[in-house]
Amino acid sequence: MLDTLRHVTTPELIELQLRPAGLLPRGLAWCIDFVIRAALLIALGTFLSNLGRAGSGLWLLGYFLIDWFYPVFFEVWRGGATPGKKTLGLIVVHDNGTPVGWSASLARNLLRTADLLPFAYGCGIVSMLLHREFRRIGDIVAGTLVVYREKPVLRAHPAHEAVLTPHMPLDRATQRALLAFAERAPALTPARQEELAALLPHLARAPSGPQGAARLLGLANHVAGRQA
Amino acid sequence: MKQEGFERLHAAEWDVFEAWLDYRALPKRQRDARHAPFPSQELPQRYRHLCQQLALARDREYGLSLVERLHALAQRGHDHLYGLQGGVGRKVWRYVTGGFARDVRAHRGWVLASFLLLFGPQLLMMLAVHLKPDLAHLVLDPQQLAHYEQMYSSDAQHLGRVARDASTDFNMFGFYIFNNVSIAFRCFAGGISAGLLTVFALVSNGLHFGVVEMRLIQAGLGENFHSFVIGHSGFELGAIILSGAAGLRLGFTLLAPGQLGRGVALAHAAHELIGMVCGLAVMLVIAALIEAFWSPLRLAFPIKIGVGGVLILVPLMYFLLAGRRHGS
Numbered sequence: 001m002l003d004t005l006r007h008v009t010t011p012e013l014i015e016l017q018l019r020p021a022g023l024l025p026r027g028l029a030w031c032i033d034f035v036i037r038a039a040l041l042i043a044l045g046t047f048l049s050n051l052g053r054a055g056s057g058l059w060l061l062g063y064f065l066i067d068w069f070y071p072v073f074f075e076v077w078r079g080g081a082t083p084g085k086k087t088l089g090l091i092v093v094h095d096n097g098t099p100v101g102w103s104a105s106l107a108r109n110l111l112r113t114a115d116l117l118p119f120a121y122g123c124g125i126v127s128m129l130l131h132r133e134f135r136r137i138g139d140i141v142a143g144t145l146v147v148y149r150e151k152p153v154l155r156a157h158p159a160h161e162a163v164l165t166p167h168m169p170l171d172r173a174t175q176r177a178l179l180a181f182a183e184r185a186p187a188l189t190p191a192r193q194e195e196l197a198a199l200l201p202h203l204a205r206a207p208s209g210p211q212g213a214a215r216l217l218g219l220a221n222h223v224a225g226r227q228a
Numbered sequence: 229m230k231q232e233g234f235e236r237l238h239a240a241e242w243d244v245f246e247a248w249l250d251y252r253a254l255p256k257r258q259r260d261a262r263h264a265p266f267p268s269q270e271l272p273q274r275y276r277h278l279c280q281q282l283a284l285a286r287d288r289e290y291g292l293s294l295v296e297r298l299h300a301l302a303q304r305g306h307d308h309l310y311g312l313q314g315g316v317g318r319k320v321w322r323y324v325t326g327g328f329a330r331d332v333r334a335h336r337g338w339v340l341a342s343f344l345l346l347f348g349p350q351l352l353m354m355l356a357v358h359l360k361p362d363l364a365h366l367v368l369d370p371q372q373l374a375h376y377e378q379m380y381s382s383d384a385q386h387l388g389r390v391a392r393d394a395s396t397d398f399n400m401f402g403f404y405i406f407n408n409v410s411i412a413f414r415c416f417a418g419g420i421s422a423g424l425l426t427v428f429a430l431v432s433n434g435l436h437f438g439v440v441e442m443r444l445i446q447a448g449l450g451e452n453f454h455s456f457v458i459g460h461s462g463f464e465l466g467a468i469i470l471s472g473a474a475g476l477r478l479g480f481t482l483l484a485p486g487q488l489g490r491g492v493a494l495a496h497a498a499h500e501l502i503g504m505v506c507g508l509a510v511m512l513v514i515a516a517l518i519e520a521f522w523s524p525l526r527l528a529f530p531i532k533i534g535v536g537g538v539l540i541l542v543p544l545m546y547f548l549l550a551g552r553r554h555g556s
Contacts, residue, residue, distance in 0.1 A: 010279070010306055012275070012276055012279035012280075013279070013283070014279045014282050014283050014302060016299070016302070016303055016306060017299070053398075053399045054398040054399060056399050056402070057398040057399035057400065057401055057402030057403065058398070058402055059402070060399075060402035060403050060405070060406040061401075061402040061405055061406065063406060064402075064405055064406040064409065064410065067410075068409075068410075068413065076313065095495075097306065098306070098307070098310035098311065099307050099310065099311030101313060102313065102316070102502075103498075103499055103502040103503070104499070106502050106505070106506065107498040107499070107502050110413050110416060110417050110502075110505065111417050111420060111498075112417070113413065113414045113417040113418070114417045114418065114420045114421070117421075137420055140491045140494060140495070141420065141478070141494045141495060141497075141498045142495065142498055143491075143492075143495035143498075143499075169289065170289075171289060172286075172289055172292065172295075175289075175292045176292060179292060223292060223293075224292070224293055
């Protein structure tokens with residue numbers, strides 16, 4: 001299976017869909033967090049350098065806390081995402097889809113040391129590339145997933161004046177295909193649009209009204225709930 | 229029922245639900261200034277209704293935009309309902325007053341194994357160095373040995389520190405926390421390598437202690453050394469042993485997951501062990517306090533030994549006696 005979508009059934013017997021995030025977005029999120037952490041430590045260092053040797057003890061304490069508990073803090077108290085993850089629209093959840101809690105968050109961040117080995121997140125990267133849900137060792141042990149949590153936006157495709165009602169009920173796969181087509185249409189040449197429309201003759205051709213791609217866009221408007 | 233009718237029937241309900249979610253997302257101060265769209269205790273019921281409507285909408289193949297909207301609402305409601313971290317304070321209190329000791333007793337086999345892996349090599353090394361002092365160089369080079377002897381020499385102002393880096397107690401406290409807790413965390417996490425890294429950490433620490441202790445005794449500094457370490461050794465070594473036990477258990481779960489899948493078994497084990505790891509981190513903080521502020525004091529040897537003995541007994545008694553009454 002090429003699709004990475006993970007379906008989770010909740011106790012209410014509905015299906016939630018989680019889309020695990022891969023190596024690159026997570027790597028980028030880590031880089032952003034790294035910069036933030038470094039900035040925090042430098043700021044702390046400048047401030048504490050006034051306090052002499054006791055300051056260096058405090059700095060080590062701060063370094064220890066930030067090193068181990070920076071992600072835990074954000075994952076448990078700030079909605080499952082460190083600032084870096086938030087920037088990329090990622091969030092950490094349990095593998096049953098519920099928001100991550102204390103023990104899982106601690107486990108996945110303590111196990112980070114195992115992912116760091118032998119150097120530069122070697123084990124973590126290999127594990128993420130091999131796992132079909134892109135989990136690093138810490139994620140496997142903690143039973144967590146890093147997923148995309150973007151607001152579902154039905155992108156407004158350029159409104160096509162016609163709203164056409166289909167002659168037969170459309171199943172969801174067809175609806176989805178129509179919407180995807182309408183979203184991508186502006187980026188396609190008219191010739192390509194017609195070529196794609198020709199793949200669906202039973203929808204794109206009708207006894208009357210617009211034909212081909214124009215008809216598909218009209219149907220997509222109907223599916224998206226536009227009123228004529 | 230047509231989609232339009234369905235939407236007309238429930239739209240108000242969905243709008244209120246969405247308004248409530250937006251309200252909860254506000255910072256606390258702004259929330260207090262407004263009225264909640266509905267009281268929190270209605271959330272489960274309203275969420276279940278929404279779930280039912282989502283299922284209906286999917287089953288009846290309603291429009292995609294409607295299904296996606298309901299899915300988004302249900303997802304947010306789900307996160308609210310299942311994301312609540314209730315009663316953290318009480319949970320911590322119950323864990324401290326007995327749960328931790330129960331966890332440790334439940335893992336006594338692993339604790340024993342970890343104990344042997346730490347103290348076995350230590351005793352062997354002490355014996356070896358006693359019989360043949362040059363064997364010490366297998367573990368430590370002469371420079372390091374000289375450094376240790378200087379730390380515990382009788383003219384050192386503070387025990388356990390080299391005179392020339394006149395560090396303050398507070399500086400050392402930060403260092404001990406940073407160093408020891410990190411080591412313990414790594415000792416636990418290293419267990420994922422089928423326990424190899426954990427065993428390595430325990431054995432190498434044992435060998436190290438053995439050499440240092442025997443060489444200092446041979447140099448006639450045994451009294452200084454023991455008066456320094458005895459205060460914090462109960463908490464510190466106890467915590468190292470527990471982190472070793474947790475690491476060994478994790479490694480064993482990887483090797484022999486039993487009837488569960490390997491990933492699931494590891495997740496179960498980690499969930500059971502994480503409390504113990506937090507507990508041992510707290511033990512190390514206590515150890516660091518003692519090590520930084522009490523251990524370096526130059527007091528009469530009997531006082532240090534007496535107080536040290538009590539400080540070793542405290543964690544021991546806790547693990548043996550605490551949390552028996554509730555039973556489990």
